[in-house]
Amino acid sequence: MNQMEIVANLPPLHQKLAVTVLGLVAAYWVVRQVRHNRFHESHALPWFLGIGAGLLIVWCNPLLVTITSLMGVGVPASALLLLSLFFLFLVCAWLTSMVSGQQRTIAKLVIEISILKSRVEDMAARETGESDDR
DSSP states (O other), X not given: OOHHHHXXXXXXXXXXXXXXXXXXXXXXXXXXXXXXXXXXXXXXXXXXXXXXXXXHHXXXXXXXXXXXXXXXXXXXXXHHHHHHHHHHHHHHHHXXXXXXXXXXXXXXXXXHHHHHHHHHHHHHHHHHHHHHHO
16 A cells, blocks of 8 residues: 555544543553552553553554554554554563563472471471480
8 A cells, every 4th residue: 555545544533532541541540550559660661661652653643654554554553453462462472471480480489498398397306306315
């Protein structure tokens, strides 16, 4: 598709306003999650960046037209959908890496607890053995 056809399919103002309202609601929800200690601040950062980037792309028509033509899709809404899906993929990959790191940490802690439990049981057995000798 050429640039003129893409420009003809740009989202109208009421759709941009709807996306902005949804973005503000999402940002408010993320802030509330952080304030109630349900999200860590570092976990909220990608969501704020995604919301900001999405609003920037929606409101900056030349940027949206350029991205749409670079992606080779004919309609800007399709480009926005593909970018949204890519963002969600990145967040899932990031969260997966965090979960994997936590899993490794938990495995190390389980090993350390097992070793400490064994030592405590050995010490308790020695103490009871010493008290039986007296």
